[in-house]
Amino acid sequence: MIARIKRLLGDPLIHFLAVGGLLFAVFYVLHPPSESAADANTIVVDRSKLLTFMQYQSAAFDPNYFDREFNALSPQEKQALVDKYVREEALYREANALGLKEGDYVIHRRMVQKMLYLIDDTASEAFSPSDGQLQKYFDAHRDNYLVAPSLTFTHVFIDKEARHPGGAEKAAEKLKAELQAKGATFDDAPNYGDRYPYGQNYVKMTPDYIANQLGPGFAKALMALKPSDHKWQGPIESQFGYHIVMLTEHKPAHLPTLADLHDEVKNDMLRDTVDAYQKNAVQDLIAHYKVKVEGLPLDATAKTGAQAVK
């Protein structure tokens, strides 16, 4: 919030004053009042108002773009824009004077929404956890940051549905022996075998990812192999056929350090903090109201507003 106002006004003086025990903290914006002497029956139109108006009219927000657009307007076009603005402003003031916002649920909800955004922004602005607080949050939510195991392998595929004299399984056994005898490397894999619909090389992929593309049975069998940089293993059977694999890495699940995840953890903590702040702040606001439930036979234990009445 503060950042937004600062950004807006350039260098304003903003003070937060605690109003003891009351719900509202107070901020002053010491800003030359633009309409302090304005008569209620005077509609003042200036460049900045028209720029804002133009942006809302076209539902696009880019001050520089509209600055250029505004400058390019002919005097007639500028007059038309002023007329449009005045029409809207006059109608708005009349509607206000007639109290038309009363009982308007769209406005009602919009006001509630604005209030919640004000509250959330207050919490966001105040958020600057110490290293100790961040570490404490991280420790309490460790499970959220667990990194799944990952495997790196390539495979040579023998299609069950393609023609292989003697059968696909035998063909796979034979090809495996050939790959081993030739000293075929990881990078040689694409030169052998049949077409596979998914990947060739899987680099640091999770068991879930592998199961999605080669089937759960394959993933399970792969997890049981010992990694080796030069050994062709298998064949492992999948629903598609047989896979001769070279598994070079199997990294178990692990927990990264806070240093690795600093920004992510901080963002998560911010979100939790804002959520909790909003909940409490709303409770505080409600606590200043006396709630009278009339003509409703409510179960005392089910009164949702009950805790707000102090």
Place this chain on the structure above:
Amino acid sequence: MEAHNKGQGVMGFNMSVKGADRKAMMNQVFTPAFRQATWNAEIDAAEKNNVPGKFTSLIAWEFTAMTGPNNMHRNVITNATGDAARKFYPLSNYDSNRPEDLWSFLEKTKEKTGVDFVVIPHNSNLSGGLMFDMVDSDGHPITAKYARERARWELLVEATQGKGTSEIAPELAPTDEFADFEIWRRLLIGTKSEPKPGAYVRTALMRGLEFKHSIGVNPYKLGMVGATDSHTGLSDVREDHFTGHFAADLTPEERMADYGAHKTKNFVFPNWQLGASGRTAVWATENSRPAIFEAFKRKEVYATTGTRIVLRVFGGYGFKKSDADAKDIAEVGYKKGVPMGADLTNAPKGKAPEFLIWAAKDPLSGNLDRVQVIKGWVDSSGKAQQKVYDVAWSGDRKPGPDGKVPAVGNTVDVKTAEYTNMIGAAQLSTVWKDPDFKSDQLAFYYVRVLEIPTPRHSLFDAIALHIDPKDTEEPATIQERAYSSPIWYTPKGQ
């Protein structure tokens, strides 16, 4: 609660600032950017979860228009970065109910911000036939100008989602024996409505050809996508993972509450009538916003009813039979032809379009039953026609005299919801040539791939609840499927 401090309380209005000063202050506080609170929250959610290479989120909104009881919803997908999206505010159905206004809004916003858009009409099956109408929003016959503006933005269409299939309905394709799939014969609010040509994608593609023939522009030249449209935030597209339409429908017991003696809630969206569908597959060069958006614009996408069938389709005039077995089949396809979503023209004399097609099963779902090509064309009277061809299938089944391959069978045990892959194929590929081609006729071709029958989500619920699957009022098994985007053939000079 670190930031919450009772003594300080909540920042709010400065009670001592009055009158015009106060108004000026509030105008400054609620700047245009701040006033877009909801849009900003959407942008923030997309930005937070966008991890190029792993998980791409696109910034988008729904234009939730209704014409009476008829669903005219459109998804608007942007290629915007968070910063670019903050420069505009989406046009909603509260601003206008007319798609014409949406298109002109997109035109202007693109010019002002540089952001590009793709519009996706969705749930057209609940549109009462208005989504792909013969007239514009004012009831005037569609003109070339309208068709051009529409085709500029509306590149894709949703063929399948939770509230039913929009590809085609049996009433609109009496000889298509697979058309009766997850059909909703009601509008969004529950009113009965029989399938109409303006509500389904195949008939829209056919109308598109008729418009191209009569006014010179095709307003309905659409690639295919799928989505859930569920209101839970969950991608529950697998039959064994279905979690209902709303958060209150999470368990089998809650979903049963829509039925029988308990017909107390959710009568508009009875959960067992909903499908666990669908998905969009994208042939993109990388998993990132720009690459996926470009694939949308090329229509190089396809829809599935939840399964992850791999599907490649290329059209051309010079494929060899053996290309279907090529290890680098995609490279061959791009080299000798055009991919799904693209165009063919100028058929060489004596040649007909050929299609190189490759489908592979989802390792977590059933085997494949068959691959079909669905052709639409305009005959010499200007009327659109359709035909379904079986072009590849599992096992040694022989097509009947009508050209149709017999059913694949069904291995599902309705007591356990288990099935086997002893029938069907893991992969099907072929080169198919149109046997009925006429080089002076406008045409489109899209591919439909069917799986073998597998258990429907309602069967899993029936077993969990110990009730007769018939009490779900739905079939126990379904044939999941994929729909490719079409390839269009336009004769020279048309």
